[in-house]
Amino acid sequence: MAERPEDLNLPNAVVTRIIKDAIPEGVNVSKEARLAISKAASVFVLYATSISNNFAVKGKRKTINAQDVLSAMENMEFEQFIEPLQQCQEAFRQEKIDKKKERVSKPAPSATINEAGDEDVQEVSDEEESGEGRQSTSAADGSKEDFVSTVNENNDAAGSSGDSSVEMIEDGAD
Amino acid sequence: MKSSPEVSSISQEALHLTGKATELFIQALARFSYQQGEDKSALNYRDLAEVVNSEETLQFLHDIVPHKVKAKDYLKMLRDADASEEQ
Numbered sequence: 001m002a003e004r005p006e007d008l009n010l011p012n013a014v015v016t017r018i019i020k021d022a023i024p025e026g027v028n029v030s031k032e033a034r035l036a037i038s039k040a041a042s043v044f045v046l047y048a049t050s051i052s053n054n055f056a057v058k059g060k061r062k063t064i065n066a067q068d069v070l071s072a073m074e075n076m077e078f079e080q081f082i083e084p085l086q087q088c089q090e091a092f093r094q095e096k097i098d099k100k101k102e103r104v105s106k107p108a109p110s111a112t113i114n115e116a117g118d119e120d121v122q123e124v125s126d127e128e129e130s131g132e133g134r135q136s137t138s139a140a141d142g143s144k145e146d147f148v149s150t151v152n153e154n155n156d157a158a159g160s161s162g163d164s165s166v167e168m169i170e171d172g173a174d
Numbered sequence: 175m176k177s178s179p180e181v182s183s184i185s186q187e188a189l190h191l192t193g194k195a196t197e198l199f200i201q202a203l204a205r206f207s208y209q210q211g212e213d214k215s216a217l218n219y220r221d222l223a224e225v226v227n228s229e230e231t232l233q234f235l236h237d238i239v240p241h242k243v244k245a246k247d248y249l250k251m252l253r254d255a256d257a258s259e260e261q
Contacts, residue, residue, distance in 0.1 A: 022201035
């Protein structure tokens with residue numbers, strides 16, 4: 001799909017927001033500069049992915065894992081990123097544990113629609129980041145259809161790869 | 175990330191971390207370029223190009239954020255390169 005590494009670009013709005021966070025208030029950023037930063041970031045992703053992949057292959061694995069990413073950062077001499085990333089990792093793992101707990105305490109998906117529906121509302125609004133509410137949400141098809149489809153849309157819009165299986169992303173996650 | 179041909183698959187955690195790392199990268203690049211730049215009211219392309227060219231860790235960006243060159247200077251460079259190749 002992409003012909004050259006620099007043709008892939010990240011969403012403009014997001015990049016602009018991050019830049020604005022980094023520099024003091026009221027500073028203008030030229031369009032060229034913004035575009036250049038965006039391209040630089042895209043190349044960064046590709047480059048980091050390539051290096052992370054090397055580490056994965058070295059470990060005789062086919063899936064890039066978090067440790068590979070951290071090793072890549074060190075390799076690229078971006079050690080200053082490693083600490084914040086580790087904090088992020090912790091937070092992410094904590095979130096996963098919390099989610100698992102919620103899943104365990106939930107009744108089976110085919111149970112009373114009303115009950116499941118209410119719980120889904122709670123879960124989806126709290127955790128916009130993950131798409132995992134989807135499984136039980138889609139089970140509540142019957143009477144709550146309109147609401148559910150809106151909720152599903154929210155899930156999609158939330159952006160992350162809403163996969164019902166836990167860790168591997170086989171396709172679709174661009 | 176998956177557009178890289180040699181990558182077979184990526185764990186969700188790795189994906190999340192890479193995204194976060196990119197965010198950190200953008201912030202660091204923007205902040206650093208701004209600090210290095212002369213004009214404190216704006217962030218210019220030139221500041222970025224300066225930083226990319228001076229930092230070793232940013233070498234991979236050399237071709238992506240090059241210094242801007244006037245067309246006539248560029249043509250001159252090409253002509254010089256051709257001339258040296260012929261020799």
